[in-house]
Each structure stands twice: as C-alpha cells, then as structure tokens.
Amino acid sequence: MSLKPRKILQVLQGQTICPPPIWLMRQAGRYLPEYRETRARAGGFLDLCYNPDFAVEVTLQPIRRYRFDAAILFSDILVIPDALHRNVRFTEGLGPQMDPISADEIALLKGDNVLDHLNPVIETVRRLRDELPEETALLGFCGAPWTVATYMIAGKGTTDQAPARLFAYQYPNQFGFLLDLLADISADYLVAQIDAGADAVQIFDSWAGILGEQEFDAFAVKPVARMIASVKARRPGAKIIAFAKGAGLLLKDYRQKTGADAIGLDWTVPLNFAAELQKDGPVQGNLDPVRVVAGGNSLDDGIDRILQALGNGPLIFNLGHGITPQANPDHVTALVNRVRGFTA
Amino acid sequence: MSLKPRKILQVLQGQTICPPPIWLMRQAGRYLPEYRETRARAGGFLDLCYNPDFAVEVTLQPIRRYRFDAAILFSDILVIPDALHRNVRFTEGLGPQMDPISADEIALLKGDNVLDHLNPVIETVRRLRDELPEETALLGFCGAPWTVATYMIAGKGTTDQAPARLFAYQYPNQFGFLLDLLADISADYLVAQIDAGADAVQIFDSWAGILGEQEFDAFAVKPVARMIASVKARRPGAKIIAFAKGAGLLLKDYRQKTGADAIGLDWTVPLNFAAELQKDGPVQGNLDPVRVVAGGNSLDDGIDRILQALGNGPLIFNLGHGITPQANPDHVTALVNRVRGFTA
Numbered sequence A, B: 001m002s003l004k005p006r007k008i009l010q011v012l013q014g015q016t017i018c019p020p021p022i023w024l025m026r027q028a029g030r031y032l033p034e035y036r037e038t039r040a041r042a043g044g045f046l047d048l049c050y051n052p053d054f055a056v057e058v059t060l061q062p063i064r065r066y067r068f069d070a071a072i073l074f075s076d077i078l079v080i081p082d083a084l085h086r087n088v089r090f091t092e093g094l095g096p097q098m099d100p101i102s103a104d105e106i107a108l109l110k111g112d113n114v115l116d117h118l119n120p121v122i123e124t125v126r127r128l129r130d131e132l133p134e135e136t137a138l139l140g141f142c143g144a145p146w147t148v149a150t151y152m153i154a155g156k157g158t159t160d161q162a163p164a165r166l167f168a169y170q171y172p173n174q175f176g177f178l179l180d181l182l183a184d185i186s187a188d189y190l191v192a193q194i195d196a197g198a199d200a201v202q203i204f205d206s207w208a209g210i211l212g213e214q215e216f217d218a219f220a221v222k223p224v225a226r227m228i229a230s231v232k233a234r235r236p237g238a239k240i241i242a243f244a245k246g247a248g249l250l251l252k253d254y255r256q257k258t259g260a261d262a263i264g265l266d267w268t269v270p271l272n273f274a275a276e277l278q279k280d281g282p283v284q285g286n287l288d289p290v291r292v293v294a295g296g297n298s299l300d301d302g303i304d305r306i307l308q309a310l311g312n313g314p315l316i317f318n319l320g321h322g323i324t325p326q327a328n329p330d331h332v333t334a335l336v337n338r339v340r341g342f343t344a
Helices: A007-012 A033-042 A045-050 A052-066 A079-083 A119-131 A145-154 A162-170 A172-195 A213-234 A254-258 A271-278 A289-294 A296-310 A329-340 B007-012 B033-042 B045-050 B052-066 B079-083 B119-131 B145-154 B162-170 B172-195 B213-234 B254-258 B271-278 B289-294 B296-310 B329-340
Strands: A070-072 A089-091 A095-097 A137-143 A200-205 A240-244 A262-264 A283-287 A315-319 B070-072 B089-091 B095-097 B137-143 B200-205 B240-244 B262-264 B283-287 B315-319
Touching (some): A033 A045, A033 A052, A045 A052, A045 A089, A052 A070, A137 A172, A145 A213, A162 A172, A172 A200, A289 A296, B007 B200, B033 B045, B033 B052, B045 B119, B137 B145, B145 B172, B162 B172, B172 B213, B200 B213, B213 B254
Parallel strands (some): A283 A315
Antiparallel strands (some): A089 A095
8 A cells, every 4th residue: 555665575575676775673772862761761671562652662763763664663582482471581681581491381381362462562563554654664573483492491591592402302392392382373473463564574583593404494494484384374465584693504495495585694694695595585684783883994894795795686784683782873874874875 | 653543633634534533622521520520629720721730630531431532632712811911710600701902902912921821731731642542642722813802802702702893893903913913822832732742733713603704704714824824834744623613604615715624513514515525625523512411312313414424534523512511421422432333
C-alpha cells in the first residue's frame, strides 16, 4: 500500500538500489543520549521492552535523527526464554542472566502462552507501523534457536558458549527438542510480528561462529530452516534476513540451506567472498562497529571499501555487529551521509 | 642426534605419519590432578612459569601419563608483556590483567632486557630437553604480536578485544610500532628457545578471528611473517607452527604469506577446507575441546572424522583450542588410544 517505496524491501526482492538503503543493528541504543534518557525513566531493560510507549519511543529515536531506511523493533532476543519462565534478568555490567536449564527441565517447557506474554511487543510493532514514515521499513526480529539455547543452558553469556556445546554433545535428544521448540515458538512470534505490520524480519544467530561444521548444520542451519519454512508456509510473501555471526566459510550455502532471502555478514567476512555470496541474492553488512567509534579516515575507508565491493549489487548497508555504546552520534551522521552520497 | 625419530618433526618436514603424532594444547593444565597439586605448591601462576623446577615438572606430567609425541614448554604468552614491565597479574576467576598501555607509553617501551627476564623460561627449556624421552619432541611457543597487543591495550581479555581494534584505528603509527616491537622481541625469544633445545615452536594468535580482512593482513599476517623471517634467517632449519584461531577463510594463504611450516586449525574449520590447506603442507588440529569433556560417542565421532579427512596427509593431531579444566583425564586416554589405533 505504500506509495513511497521502502528501499529495503526492494533490495530484499533482489533489486540493486543505488545508493543502498541503510540501517544499523542496535541503532536504538546507548550511544544515543535520548535513548539513555528514556531508559532511565523506564526502569529495567525488560520494562523498556514490554512497555509499548517506551519501546515505540526508542525505536523511533534513531529514525528521527538519521532517517534510516528501516526501523527495527526495540526488543531483545531473550524475551523468548523470558516468556518460557526462565527468570531472565538484565543487570547493569553483568549482561543478561537467567536460570540455567537442565536436561530434565527441557521436557517440561511449555510454549503455550508465549504469544500472550509477548503481546506488548506485538502491540509495539502495531503502533510503530502507524507512526513510522511511509518510506521507512519496519523490521521485526528474534534470536535463532541455537543462540537463544546457549543462553538458556549457560544461564548467561560466556566466552565461547562451551556449556551449550557440551550439553549438545551430552544430551543430543533433549537439545534437539529444545531447538525444535524454540524454532516453532520463534516462527509463531515472527508471524505475529509480520501480521502486526513488520515489513521483514531478521533472525540473529549471534553465536553461530563457535560451531564446528557438523554442529553448524545441525544446530544453526536446520532450526533456522525450520523457522523460515514455517513462517513462509503461513506468510508466503514474508521477507527474512538471517545473520549467522562468525560463520565464515560456512556462509557459502547458508542462504540456500535456510531459505533466507538475505544474509547478514559480520565485519570479518572478506569482501570478495561477500561479493560471491551476493551473486546468489541480497547481502547486508558489514562495517566493523569499532570504526564508528573511531570515525575519520578509518570510518570513511571502511565504508568506501564495502560500497565499492558490494554497492553494485543488492546490498543493505549495515554494521557487521551491533553499534556500541561508545559510538559517536556524529560519526553515525557521517556514515549515513557517506553511504547516501555513493554513486555507482 | 636422536636415534628414535620425533614424529612431529617428521610431519613438520612434510611427511605423512600413520597414525599421526598427537599432543594437546594446554596439555599441562588444570584438568590434571597432579598439575593442580604442583600449582598449589608453586604459588601464583607466574611463579610457576618462572620457576624451572615447577615448570619442568608440570611440562612432564602429561608426557608421563599419556606419552604424547610432544611436550610443550609450560609458560604463558603474557610473559612478554610481563618482561616489558606491564605489571601482569593472574587472579583466579578474573583471567589475566595488566596495566593498559597508552599510545604515548608505546614509544617508551624498551625490549632490551626481555631475554634476561625470561631466562628462567629458557632454563626450563634446556632442562626439559635433557629430561624428555628421546622420541618426544619439545615445543616452544609465544603469542603472536596481535594477540599479545590486544591484552596490552585492553589490560585484560574482553569479548571481542574491541579496545585494541579501536586503538589500531585511532593510533595506526603507534600500533604498528608496538606490533613490530613485539614481533622482534618474540623472534629473539623463539630463537633462544630453539637454541636451548626446542625442536619446533608454535605462534599462538588466539584473537586472529575478530579481524576484518585488511586488518588480518596488517596485524596478524605481517607481524607473524616478520617474526618467522627473523627466526629462519638466524636458524634456517627452525620449524614453526602458526595458529590463527578463528581466521576461517583467511587461512587460505596464511601459510604462504607467513612462511609457517604448519598451520594450526581451530575446531570451526570445516574438514574439507582443512584438507585443501593440507595440500600445501602439514596441518594441526582440530578437535573441539568440549568433546574431551563430553567423552563417549561425541569424542569418538569427532576423532574419527578428523582422521578420515586428514589422516592420509601430514597431520599433527591436536585439539582446536586448549584443553579445558573440565576435561576428564580418562577421556584423554581414550583420545590418545583411538588416534594411535588409526590405520589408513
């Protein structure tokens, strides 16, 4: 229904748009003073996620400042374990924590009321679509089953999520059950986001990079393929970006195996490999977020190399990981202007 | 002079040895009760590194238990910043810490007395060569300049060593100076280890995997190439293993660009890619250390797949990262037996 085209959707359909559309992972975040102000009023981090007034406000903040081509729903991948009653807490300085799940407890998990619990998030999506400028795409998202499972098992983030790797070796049946459950719940959650007005959704597999190839297929590829198949069976036009951070060489057939429309690339993906991947469809990425802290020549050089390598194909410009609290908001302005000044 | 061949040296010369020789990164470590006992007597971790009596003892412990084909000097990559007076501390549960270095302080670093400071480590190497069985190779090691620099800049380990990446963007000249200094000091240190009796040396670039391709070339490849060229210019027969953890696709020409004789592979390296790399020379790796915690089928499967993929070429069997404190010593026995039972 939009008269002004949403450029990110055009790219997700395979078109090359020049200059490429841009948004930044974690663009509604601590680097923005207005975010910090709202966050202080909201209370805890999950209070912010579950309060549509606050969540809509922080989602819109970076759009007002930078006119990004997409807004991304303000939420967190760990609302799913929270909805599964895993007692998720966000404590300043400690990162996310929850009750570690045991093999025995997995069989008792019930996904029945997850969407009721997440209703405030869906309400946020609905309101956002009403409030966003017509040309701004709205992205929903969720975590990939593997990444969410790593937190559920360790009860927190660790250096290399070894607790989940060990659990997967020791309890393959229970672990497979958990991944399937998370895939099915997450697919329902994405469908609800799409029905509420999300133009496209992204699946974050932040811990994909610590898996051996066999485990990558079993724990990262298959559950994401299951999710995507489930979403697309119900919403055939849905557009899905899959971001398997750190997957490197294993990205080669990730798009084909998962059924994702676009694949996100982290900053370690070499640009000539990225260009190969782009021959099969849209890619998104992949500026080192630290360059946005540094600014100046290192920022400009990083941008230019991506545009030169990938700007003549279907590209959504983004960082290779979330923007950091240390990023300078003026550097983001410089980034957006430089990308928008690109001519093929 | 050895009558009994040191199999790892044969592999480093390009030979295929069946079954392949085996050692484990961090094989002298906390998973062994006898190590924990010695460690408790030694005091702090650095006291253990700098006391040849203790360091020799813990280096020999896994050789007595498992008859690994190589002993690796017990030490730490952070003895270099310690020798540079960065106040290195190892505090239980906190990981290594040191005084973070500023851009201004880098120019003041002096490498003059580093080898004096490290003399106890060299003494350990000398004694080890005398005490080891004739057929057991002795490996020396050091950290790669990039990895050591990341700790010197952050003052500790972080999730993705972003402080060093930022520093490198902001202070390229000082950062380049630091890498060169570390490369030159480390080359001297490796030469001293070789002269004291190390049969080969390994360079650990544990944080290579968080670099973009341009930075990988500048910060990981070039300093390691500089080190290797320096060592080989002085000790032409020296054999060097380079281990760039997490480098993925960028391993493709790592051997050729650095001049390493063998390349270490972490557990995320796909085995068919590993087999490609093996066509150019020996490889080392790459069992997921978590499998040694899990034991059973997951251990056996992991071993068998590596042997099948790489056992018919020059291979040093190893883990894809250091063995963890949670590893079961009996699983290590099973691992060694299974590798030694391999027939091509």
